[in-house]
Amino acid sequence: MDHCKTGPFSPLYQVLSFICVLTFVPSLSLAQADTYEFSPDYNCLTRGGNYTADSTFATNLNRLISSLSSLAPSSYGFYNISIGDPSEERANAIALCRREVRRDDCLSCVQTAAKDLTEQCPRRKEAVVWYTHCMFRYSNRSILGRTETSPTFSLISSEDIAGNRTVFESLRGQLLNRLKGMAATGGPRRQYAQGNGSAAPGYQSFYGSAQCTPDLSEQDCNDCLEFGFGSIPSCCDGSMGLRWFCPSCNFRFETWRFYELQADLEPDTPAPSPSPAPSNDTRVKPTPSNQTRAGKGKGESRIVVAIVIPLAFVVAFVACLCIFLKRKKRKSVLGKSRWSGTDANDELSKTESLLLEFGVLKAATNNFSSENELGRGGFGTVYKGVLHDGQEVAVKRLSEISGQGDNEFKNEVLLVAKLQHRNLVRLLGFCLEGQERILVYEFIKNSSLDHFIFDPEKRRLLDWGVRYKVIEGIARGLLYLHEDSRFRIIHRDLKASNILLGDDMNPKIADFGLAKLFETNNQQATHKFTNRIAGTYGYMAPEYAMRGQFSVKTDVFSFGVLVLEIITGKRNNDSQGEEYAEDLLTYVWRNWREDTVLSIIDPSLTTGSRNEILRSIHIGLLCVQENAVNRPTMATVAMMLSSFSLTLPMPSRPAFVLENSVGSNNFLSTSESTASRSEVLTVSVNDASFTELSPR
Incomplete structure (x- = not known):
């Protein structure tokens, strides 16, 4: 704090604090950066069958993937592409991005997803992949305007519902149902809704989003999301936050604001008007040809605001960063991500967030004492451990080394750690030192069946x-x-x-x-x-x-x-x-x-x-x-x-x-x-x- 040159009672400190409050109080309780990313989820579907390398479908699919590089960014984050004669093996594809993803980033995500999907699912006539920012699917059959609810993909929060679950689930359902209706009536360009609702006791507020591919009718969008809501008990029951995806729709629920406000989102391109008219869009600078004296003054005022407000935000942001920098604390290795088994920055930090030192686990299990032994299995011995922060864990010391190298072992562990289901024990971390291969799981007190x-x-x-x-x-x-x-x-x-x-x-x-x-x-x-x-x-x-x-x-x-x-x-x-x-x-x-x-x-x-x-x-x-x-x-x-x-x-x-x-x-x-x-x-x-x- 010394480098900020402000004291708790100095006039500068008070002024900067006042600016910070005026600037950020309306959204301070809401604004949290959503930097969470998950690894691609590839689904090579068998229902379409396989194709051969010299088939018409193979040619059409390759042409479709190649054509993505020449596409212009979509204003609504939705792409529908078909290549080939309808009477033959036509290749059809649909892509959809999250609402907050900018157009250029959306197209880049779609291009990458399409290329990777065909590599991951060679010779399959139908496949779908979910990236953090986009979904891409292709098929040999017509998929435009058809509701597809299989396969599904879900992610859950590492935190379980606290307090009265009945009240929590009831209020969650009310919010999601409201968003479902808003998304379904969104129209043919974008079927998306986001918002917050009343929270259960112990939570500040509930936040959610719902989205359908805009080729669906209002009823189909409603039915797709209804199917997704009905899947919550089987995929995400008891979890405080969740994401759910299927090819035609997706939704998300959190106890923190994960989405950007509408004013901060990249605006949709307005629908073309039958007759040209002067633009009233505050983001377009008026041209001299259409500026009257009053119009010019109005245009100038907009330009001034556009400059002053960002400067105020920058000053306030820097001030608040200095004032509150000391309050930022490092989170523990097992608790730094809102989502279990993952850090939100990049692949390296994901690995580091799960990697534990051998000495830490040795101390947690009292040097792998027989008194802490919980059981033995075909792959090793399990011990009860208590980490330095008091968290109880189950530590599995593998009995022999696998045929994999260190990097391959890390990659496999990361994949397993991302599997989220209420009927699977959660993998929290691992240790890889010398000959040691150790896995760390959540501790279940009731023992085994x-x-x-x-x-x-x-x-x-x-x-x-x-x-x-x-x-x-x-x-x-x-x-x-x-x-x-x-x-x-x-x-x-x-x-x-x-x-x-x-x-x-x-x-x-x-x-x-x-x-x-x-x-x-x-x-x-x-x-x-x-x-x-x-x-x-x-x-x-x-x-x-x-x-x-x-x-x-x-x-x-x-x-x-x-x-x-x-x-x-x-x-x-x-x-x-x-x-x-x-x-x-x-x-x-x-x-x-x-x-x-x-x-x-x-x-x-x-x-x-x-x-x-x-x-x-x-x-x-x-x-x-x-x-x-x-x-x-x-x-x-x-x-x-x-x-x-x-x-x-x-x-x-x-x-x-x-x-x-x-x-x-x-x-x-x-x-x-x-x-x-x-x-x-x-x-x-x-x-x-x-x-x-x-x-x-």
């Missing part, structure tokens, strides 16, 4: 409602990893000890992405092979355990085992030393075949929906079928769990079950027992009425 479900006393705390919530949450997390994240992640070690339970018993998948960190083969094939089997026997699909072949269906198998463990309360490999004891899959399949499946339900489940439990067993058996082709995808599983009108197919024999180990009794196939969600009955193993319903 296995500590509850396999404990005779603790599992009584998990009634059927909680267990079903856990099953649904795991399914949503896996679906995000398989289909909705930035890149496809196959967990390969999904098990009860890798499912952590939050304070509200919300399940969070841990160790996702570790298999990717250790995977050096970057081929994009649907099925991959590895010589490093890192899973846990009992949860491993047969093709993975015996041949090292893995795919998304590998995780589906593990999920099915988990579902059956949650319902029965039995471990999949719990033989208890008995020579001829049945494993879990054999036990469940035998009772399924013999129409006694209700007897496998955990006795501690004394209440719950019988039909819901039976349907969950059915889904579990579909997931553990021996042939991976027969197993459903996680998208199908999620639909089965949420839609009780959907008739389930019959499961075939699970893996590792010998046909002669179970009875060959014939059984009937019905769907009535799993068709309704409404029946809630008292459940007991001694209830003779259990035999009244066929599980199929």
Whole structure:
């Protein structure tokens, strides 16, 4: 402060403070620089199919990408380009920029996105990418004026809702709904709205924005945003801030003002007028030919204001910078960004914001003391740690070095850290020193699912409602990893000890992405092979355990085992030393075949929906079928769990079950027992009425 030459009681200090107050008070509580950037989210879509290098579509797409370099900047941040004969393989593209992005920057973003997208999605006829400032998509089909709500992409704040969530969500919904109506009626040039609304107790105000591609009708824009608002519980539930994107619309919600005021935005070009008229735009200097005496005076006054106001702002800004410079504090490594796992400046600062020194983690875990050990897994040992600021974390010390170099490892960690979902454990940082590879996660106090479900006393705390919530949450997390994240992640070690339970018993998948960190083969094939089997026997699909072949269906198998463990309360490999004891899959399949499946339900489940439990067993058996082709995808599983009108197919024999180990009794196939969600009955193993319903 000495270099500013002002004292707290000096006249200069008081004058400058007064100027600062007059200048900035109207927006001081609102103005925060939104410098947050995220890495591009590429989506290579399969619905359009593939094209060959010498095809007509390839030629048209290359011409389309090349034509972007000659485009003039759009006044409204929207581009619609089509190349080729409509009767042939025409290439169609749409691009949209955020409202605050200037025209030149918008076009530059679109050009970069288009070039990168075709490189990231070679031979795909349809793809979409989101950059921080723009969206670009192309297709072999007509996409102009058509609502597209898939795929979706979301980002959430690292801070959870504090206080009354019901009030928070209600007021958030009111603001977003108001903005939805404003955006939908924006017209054919720009369908965008921004604004603030009433805040819940504990927050100053709520801010939001909503945007559609302007080729949509008012109803289509409304429907698209309505779909997005309905997706909040599955992607961003409990988060204080969020961004949500789909090809046709996007919206954002924060508890701080992230957008610029309309007066500060680059103005839209006015629509052409039928007859020329003198411009009344205050940004255009009048020409001598149209200046009357009064007009000239008016023009001069505008010029003076244009000079004086910026000078006042500069003086006030410099003064305030000097006065308040000492109040600026450095934030901790794990808390410097409003968005988890990211610093808002550039890629280097993103890396530095996550990188932790080995000494810091060594001190946090008391030199990796066995007393702080939380568990061991296929990739290393987890310790509880407490950072210098008191934050509790889970520290995973990887057991061996991956085949990657330091830079590749950093890049993979950064990608994993950006994955945001309420059913995934958040990665906060990492350490890379010498031979050490350490990952730092958020600490979940309720421990893992296995500590509850396999404990005779603790599992009584998990009634059927909680267990079903856990099953649904795991399914949503896996679906995000398989289909909705930035890149496809196959967990390969999904098990009860890798499912952590939050304070509200919300399940969070841990160790996702570790298999990717250790995977050096970057081929994009649907099925991959590895010589490093890192899973846990009992949860491993047969093709993975015996041949090292893995795919998304590998995780589906593990999920099915988990579902059956949650319902029965039995471990999949719990033989208890008995020579001829049945494993879990054999036990469940035998009772399924013999129409006694209700007897496998955990006795501690004394209440719950019988039909819901039976349907969950059915889904579990579909997931553990021996042939991976027969197993459903996680998208199908999620639909089965949420839609009780959907008739389930019959499961075939699970893996590792010998046909002669179970009875060959014939059984009937019905769907009535799993068709309704409404029946809630008292459940007991001694209830003779259990035999009244066929599980199929």
